[in-house]
Amino acid sequence: MDAAADGPRRYLVRTFGCQMNENDSERISGLLEADGLTPATSEDDADVIVLNTCCIRENADNRLYGTLGHLKSRKDARPDLQIVVGGCLAQKDRDQVRARAPYVDVVLGTHNVHRAAELVAQARAGGPITEILDAAVADDATMFPSALATRSGPGHTAWVTIQIGCDNSCAFCIVPAVRGPEISRPFDALVAEVEALAADGVTEVTLLGQNVNSYGRDLTLAARRAGDDVRVRPLFADLLRATGAVDGIRRVRYTSPHPKDLRPETIAAMAEVPEVCSHLHLPLQSGSDRVLAAMHRGYTAERYLERLAAARAEIDDLAVTTDIIVGFPGETEEDFARTLEVAAEAAYDSAYTFVYSPRPGTEAAEMADQEVPAEVVAERFDRLKVVVERTAVAAHRARVGRVEEVAVEGPSRKDPSVLTGRTAQNKLVHFPSPTPLRAGTYAQVRVTDAAAHHLRGELVDVVAPARHRTRIPVAAV
Structure with a gap:
């Protein structure tokens, strides 16, 4: 029954x-x-x-x-x-x-x-x-249905898929095999979807793609092949500007970019459009040029740091996060030492660090003879964590005393009397409030304390109340 x-x-x-x-x-x-x-x-x-x-x-x-x-x-x-x-x-x-x-x-x-x-x-x-x-048998209507037609209920945040698939060939990644080649969603359809979301009460959108920097390159290539007089180029910077201009949208985020495709026009859009959040997730994966080449990442550590420096020079108050893999097949102590050096120089606000695990069907899975011993990987992982947390704590302590605008996400799971919110830099802030505030409320909070993974503060003012209906959550595990 x-x-x-x-x-x-x-x-x-x-x-x-x-x-x-x-x-x-x-x-x-x-x-x-x-x-x-x-x-x-x-x-x-x-x-x-x-x-x-x-x-x-x-x-x-x-x-x-x-x-x-x-x-x-x-x-x-x-x-x-x-x-x-x-x-x-x-x-x-x-x-x-x-x-x-x-x-x-x-x-x-x-x-x-x-x-x-x-x-x-x-x-x-x-x-x-x-x-x-x-992927070859699906069209835009099935691959990219309207978010409003399929969302579980409107909230103050929404994901907007701008592309699927990936044209890169990273040795450790199975995404191209399971998601297919890059297919970008039509530009006008995306802007229309964000407009509809904003009309429904959404104030923050996150643009999703496996390599958002290359969004639209396939669209311009197809137009050129069809005889249109267009330049083949990515359209991502244009999309940032267009979504940021949508009435009612207060914040625009995106994930994930690829360092080799981080272009000056994207940096300029982030710097010039107030709605685009000052947060850049730029996956490093390794600081060793030898390992980066084996991974087929398409950049060197020096080139990575140059692009990061260019972004920080233009974008005010930029927070930077990353992904780093420890123990890629053949990684030597010298390779890992270079990763520590680059991580320290990059001074990340936080990092997602992963122990390499082979995925059947990837090139790296065929490198079993170069496997790094588990005990070595564990020791390196702990050393990397120290470096990352050192810079994260320093970045957070530098924010103590500042007044930050946060978007309320709801009560803290550990203490329901404390609210949790997130800044434009994607910093998690815990703060008490004398009255309940709905998720989606924007508030000014003065930072009073800092830890490696969050900030603490005190409520200064409410600047914008929530304007969406309560959203039905989907469980994540």
């Missing part, structure tokens, strides 16, 4: 992975709601459980199969419970997912998210379904 036999069927979406996966999860949630389902509060009252997967790092695989093992007992007790596996891992390993968890009702990939509700309905009527599409 269904958990919701006395009312609408209920769904729960759990997300494994990056912002792109979270964006897809919102689309899936919106489609299921449009088909009559309502959000569940937990697995106990869900009739449909969707696991939207990642395959970038090994831990995501382990968590997926661990979760599927846990759900098997629920499926045995309730045969009408539907389990759906989607996302990058499903796109890459459809047969393995089906073999390891034959009780899964639907397996779908990254290119048929638009079919999620239909496949759930078909599987309920006719049994398990596996449907994986190639």
Whole structure:
């Protein structure tokens, strides 16, 4: 018997992975709601459980199969419970997912998210379904459906997918295999979507892509091939300016750029458009030129630091974050020492540091004979953490005494009497408030204390109240 036999069927979406996966999860949630389902509060009252997967790092695989093992007992007790596996891992390993968890009702990939509700309905009527599409068979209407048509409910923030896929060939990355080549969404459609989001109460948008810097290069190339007199170039800087100019949009963020494609016009747009946040996430991955070449990153450490310096010279109060991989195959102590040097010179506000894990299907996975011993990787990881946290604390302490504008995100998970907000530089700020403030409220907060990963402050003033309806969250794991 269904958990919701006395009312609408209920769904729960759990997300494994990056912002792109979270964006897809919102689309899936919106489609299921449009088909009559309502959000569940937990697995106990869900009739449909969707696991939207990642395959970038090994831990995501382990968590997926661990979760599927846990759900098997629920499926045995309730045969009408539907389990759906989607996302990058499903796109890459459809047969393995089906073999390891034959009780899964639907397996779908990254290119048929638009079919999620239909496949759930078909599987309920006719049994398990596996449907994986190639990017070549999908068009803009299916790859990039309207955010408003598929969002799980409006909030003050929204993701806007501007492109899918990637044309780079980083040796450690499986994204091109599971997301396909770069396909940019039409410029006017994106601006129209941001306008619609703003009209619905959204004040902050994040532009999403695997390599946002190259957004629109394929569009201009196609126009040139069609005979139009246009210059083949990226359109990302133009898109930043256009979205920043949308009435009602207070903040524009983006992720993720590639250092080799960070162009002067993008830096200029960030410097000149007040709505574009002063935060640059610029993945380094390694400070060693030898390792960067083996990774096929397309830049040297010197070139990376030059572009970072150019951005800091033009953009006021710029915060910089990064990604760094420790233990890439063949990484020597000398290579790692150079990474420490570059990380110290870059003086990051924070860094996402990762232990390298091989992904089947990537070039680096074939370098098993160059594997760095686990104990060496662990020791290097700890040393890198010290360097990164040293510069992060210094950057945060420099903000003590300043008044920052924060967008309220809600009560702190550790202390509900304290609110949490985020600055334009993506700094997390905890502060008490004498009265409750809704998520999406913009407030002035004076910074009083600093730690490596957050700031503390005191409320000075409320500058803009929230103007959106309450948003239904999608669980992330």
